[in-house]
Amino acid sequence: MKQVYPTFIVDLNDGSEHSFLACVPDMDIFTEGDSFADVIEMARDAIGAAGISMEDNKDELPFPSDQATAIEKVKQDTEDIDFSKGILTYVDVDFSEYRKKVDTKTVRRNVTLPSWLNYEAEHAGINVSRVLQEALMNVLNVSRNI
Numbered sequence: 118m119k120q121v122y123p124t125f126i127v128d129l130n131d132g133s134e135h136s137f138l139a140c141v142p143d144m145d146i147f148t149e150g151d152s153f154a155d156v157i158e159m160a161r162d163a164i165g166a167a168g169i170s171m172e173d174n175k176d177e178l179p180f181p182s183d184q185a186t187a188i189e190k191v192k193q194d195t196e197d198i199d200f201s202k203g204i205l206t207y208v209d210v211d212f213s214e215y216r217k218k219v220d221t222k223t224v225r226r227n228v229t230l231p232s233w234l235n236y237e238a239e240h241a242g243i244n245v246s247r248v249l250q251e252a253l254m255n256v257l258n259v260s261r262n263i
Contacts, residue, residue: 119211120168120178123187124160126153127203140200141208142190143179144168160208165215172212217261 125140137156138149146163150156168178182190184205191200228249230238238245254260 120181121207121209122181124206124208125191125200125203126156127198127200140191142187143182161210164210168212169216
C-alpha cells in the first residue's frame with residue numbers, strides 16, 4: 118500500500134552536522150538529515166519502519182492528514198522548534214516495497230511432502246525452500262524487486 122504523508126522540514130542552518138530536521142505529525146516522527154534530500158529520505162525510511170511495525174502489531178496505519186490538519190497537529194507538538202514555520206512537503210512510502218527491502222529475515226515453516234517427492238528433489242539437487250519461495254511469489258503475483 119502506498120501513502121503520502123505531510124512532512125515539515127526546518128533548515129536550522131546553524132553550522133551543525135545535521136542542519137535539517139523533519140516532523141511527520143501523522144506518525145509522530147522526528148528525524149534529521151545533512152541535506153534537504155537526505156532529510157526527505159530519512160523521513161521516508163522512518164515512515165516505512167513505523168508503518169511496517171504498526172502492520173506487524175495489527176495496528177491501523179494513520180490516514181494522511183490534509184494540509185490544514187497537518188499544520189494544526191504540528192503546532193501542538195512544538196516544544197523547541199516550530200515546525201509549522203518550516204517547509205511543508207509530502208513524502209510517499211510504498212509499505213509493501215519497503216517491507217520487501219528491509220524485512221529480509223527468514224521464517225521457518227514446516228512443509229509436508231510425500232517421501233518419494235522429497236527423494237527425487239534431493240537426488241536432483243533441488244533446493245525445496247527456494248522452489249517454494251518462487252512458487253509462492255508466482256501464485257501471489259509478487260516479486261522480490263531488490
